[in-house]
Amino acid sequence: MLRVPEHQVAGHQASDGKLGPLIDDSGRFYKPLQNGERGSREVAFYTKFSSNANVPDHIRRYFPVFYGTQLLEASDGSGLQPHIILEDLVSTRVHPSLMDVKIGSRTWYPEAPEEYVQKCLKKDRECTSLSLGFRICGLQAYESEESGFWKPDKKRLQDFTLEDVRSSLRRFVSSNPLSDSEPDCSYASVVYGGPKGILAQLLELKAWFEDQTLFQFNSCSVLMIYEKKAAEAGISSAKVKLVDFAHVVHDQGVIDHNFLGGLCSLIKFVSEILDSPMDK
Amino acid sequence: MLRVPEHQVAGHQASDGKLGPLIDDSGRFYKPLQNGERGSREVAFYTKFSSNANVPDHIRRYFPVFYGTQLLEASDGSGLQPHIILEDLVSTRVHPSLMDVKIGSRTWYPEAPEEYVQKCLKKDRECTSLSLGFRICGLQAYESEESGFWKPDKKRLQDFTLEDVRSSLRRFVSSNPLSDSEPDCSYASVVYGGPKGILAQLLELKAWFEDQTLFQFNSCSVLMIYEKKAAEAGISSAKVKLVDFAHVVHDQGVIDHNFLGGLCSLIKFVSEILDSPMDK
Known part of the structure; x- marks a missing residue:
């Protein structure tokens, strides 16, 4: 029996009779x-x-x-x-914390129709894509059975500034994402750090992107997933997945420098949190 | 006594009574x-x-x-x-071979006046900047006392395709840059390769760009310089320099993902020549 996914933070959603996954x-x-x-x-x-x-x-x-x-x-x-x-990337998760980060300062591709280019360019300039090389398109961070998830709405995410992005990446790995106080970054070392953590996975992807000329991943997202219960127990359950390939082009004879640049920018933000989990 | 530089491949030039360096x-x-x-x-x-x-x-x-x-x-x-x-970066050179590569798929910066943004965007889309993450703005490759330099003019460079860029990076390190036959890439290993070669220097810069958030080098160029006589003798004389900082902005709190992406793309092109110097 097919049903609407419970944990989806970005993209078209099949609620209220709309077309979605x-x-x-x-x-x-x-x-x-x-x-x-x-x-x-x-x-x-x-x-x-x-x-x-x-x-x-x-x-x-x-x-x-x-x-x-x-x-x-x-x-x-x-x-x-x-x-x-x-x-289904979250089928085995109970309370998945998720962040969808669209990578690249440019979400359009050179051969796209002009109208589409202008629409994307406008959006890229209005959000953090142009300045940071990525934008957060969706996120939910689990706090507890009682209070549920921290899940900023789409409108809020569109208005994110550099400081919002920095703070959200900290909040995402905190035990108190819904709190007004400073995020505690309790899970930074187990989720972002370590040999199986998100940073290690992003670096493995980066090494591939420095070399591969097979695909240009325009407007594609990095999805970061972890489970709070595992993180609390000090168990690494964090996964990085790439999703959304509706604008991929093939065999351009060049690396995907647009994706790579944005990925390196995200890596820098994550590294900074691991270097200084207690910073504001 | 001040005079007009003999070896300048890009930028404003002080010839015919114009304003230049x-x-x-x-x-x-x-x-x-x-x-x-x-x-x-x-x-x-x-x-x-x-x-x-x-x-x-x-x-x-x-x-x-x-x-x-x-x-x-x-x-x-x-x-x-x-x-x-x-x-003066070439004052000690006799017959410098030079290539000026403007790095970045985007040569404008977010805060620039709209008119300037649109002018740059148009140019970036018309040349290889958008697709390759860089464009060759000027080059001269020394062949011999008799035949002089291979020095494509500005108009020709503006029309460069991916294949022209690939072939020029090969021709640049060849003993026969002016020949209609295949470039021989004779100097690839001594100019591009080795512990003091151009690739090693570009990789050192790349490591810094992965981390530094001090400067955003919009519309800045990598200048590659070597001397044919040294290369013939198997002596590494190749130098990489960054030039043109009229559009640099400071302290944006983010790495220069636009420059880094383009730099990685250039590195991939240079690496490919070292991997297969005999390819067409």
Whole structure:
């Protein structure tokens, strides 16, 4: 039985009869193909990526597993619609803390239609994409059974400044994300740090991006996931995944310098928190 | 006695009575302050950079030495004008091979006037800046006493494609840059490679750019310099210098992801030549 995902922080959402992704009980995520070229471009990416022997296994694990496409009853009641079948990245999590960070100071690609370029450029300039090389598109940080999640709404996220980004990356790994007081960064070392932490994973991705010329990941996000219960017990459960490939282009003969620059900027923010977890 | 520099591949040039830089016999380079904020911003950069104790010495050597400013008779006959006094980067070279590479897929900065933003954006999209993360603004590669330099003109450089860039980076380190046949990449290993080569220098700069948040080097160039005679003898004489700081901004609290991305892209091109010097 397909249902609306409980934990989704960004993208189209299948609530109130809208078109959006669905999940099942076996850990699969059904994403409706987006309109026009976007949907077909995302399918083309997953198909090429899955079959490309030049992608090393240690990099492949940063991408959702792709199970193909399928016609399914869409969440908006519009009848049978094609869906991409992917791994549900949070199916095994109880109270997942999630942050969706769209990487790149530029979210458009050179060959895009002019209207789309101008729309993206305007948005990139209005948010932190242009200045920081990334923007936070969605986030939820679990606090407790009683108080639930800290989950700033879309409008609030759009208005984020550099200081908001810095503080949110601290709050995200704090035991008190909903509190008005300073975030305590209690989980910084276990979530961001360590050999299996988010920083180590981002650095592994960075090394690949310094070399790979197969794909240009325009408007793609880094999704950071962890479980508070594990973090409290000092157990590393943090995962980095790349998501949203509707604007990927292929074989440009050049590294994805736009993604790489933004990724390095995010790495610097995370490193600073590990270096000084007690700073304001 | 001040005179017009013989080896200048990009920027304003003091020929035919125009305003441009001058040099003397003691190894100094006199650059007229550019109009409006540009000139004052470049002086401000050199002043801040020179006195900033957070810039490590091994990084400082990639920048021209700054000797202050001085009023001098301008090259266009307009009388006394303020000039920035810098180290002449090629004063000790006989037949310098030079390449000026403007780094960054974006040459404008967020706070710039809208008219300037649109002008830069148009240019960045028309040349390789947007796609490759850098563009070649000027170059000369020495062949011989008889045939002189290979020196494509500005118009030709503006039309450079990805393949032109790839081929020029090969031709730049070849003994036959003026030939219609394939560049032989004879000097690739001594100029680009080795512990003192250009690649090693670019990687040292990259490591600094991954960390530094002091400066955003908008529209700044990497200048690569070597001497054919030394290269023929297997002696490394290659130098990397950063030049042109009229659009630098300070203390944005973020790494220069735009410069870093473009620098990594250039590094990838240079690495590919070292990996396969015999490729077409």
